[in-house]
Amino acid sequence: MGRRDIRAVPGPRASRARPPAGTTAYDHGWAGDLRFAVRCALTLLGLLLAVDATAGHLAAPRGLLWTGLAALLLMVLVPPRIRAGAGWLSCRGLVRERIVRTDRLVSVRWSDGVSQRLVLRDAEGGRVEVDPQVLVANPALWHRLDDDARACVKRGTLRCGVTVLRQLADRIDRRTARTVFTISGLE
Structure with missing residues (x-):
């Protein structure tokens, strides 16, 4: 890929441009950080469901609420x-x-x-x-x-x-x- 293959549109569209092929460097710790984020979200979900089930209050709406909360945590933690x-x-x-x-x-x-x-x-x-x-x-x-x-x-x-x-x-x-x-x- 030559330099002319890298085209960015001025202004807000520049953030939507695709990088050219030929990635030469990347964050080697990203996959580990992603796994950590998933583990945290799943742990939170498991704890919330366990506490709710132990208290006898677990129902479908509460389960969806806890799943949504775990998904929100995942979105915040994903690097x-x-x-x-x-x-x-x-x-x-x-x-x-x-x-x-x-x-x-x-x-x-x-x-x-x-x-x-x-x-x-x-x-x-x-x-x-x-x-x-x-x-x-x-x-x-x-x-x-x-x-x-x-x-x-x-x-x-x-x-x-x-x-x-x-x-x-x-x-x-x-x-x-x-x-x-x-x-x-x-x-």
Whole structure:
């Protein structure tokens, strides 16, 4: 796939564009996080049904209510699926997939809120929020993003967020060094 195969429509439609074939990096912990979310939802459902049955109040409407509550917990806990390739990064949630052109980044920033998020924006209006821990835990994703971001800095398109990327790179380097020291027994 060449670069011209990656087309994003400006504005809100950019989030509906499909990533091209050729995923080179993805979140390796996603499947485990998904299994954890399913186990939590099933455990909650089982506990609620058991308590209701023990109390003698279990009926079809209550069972549907508990099933709906467990489904809601599952929807909240299911992590987004992060994938990347040459010139793009996608974040697929339960409802839709958002794509950002990493070869055309214009800004990278930390989002304010309860959990840290890295917000990436491209020239076509694409916007993706990524948990920085996903990048820290998956070096291939980080290297894919870092390579494209460095190219954007050289071209002058990425003007906002160079410091953020440097801070994230430092965090990843510290973790990598700590892992190497731990494995080699030097820590």
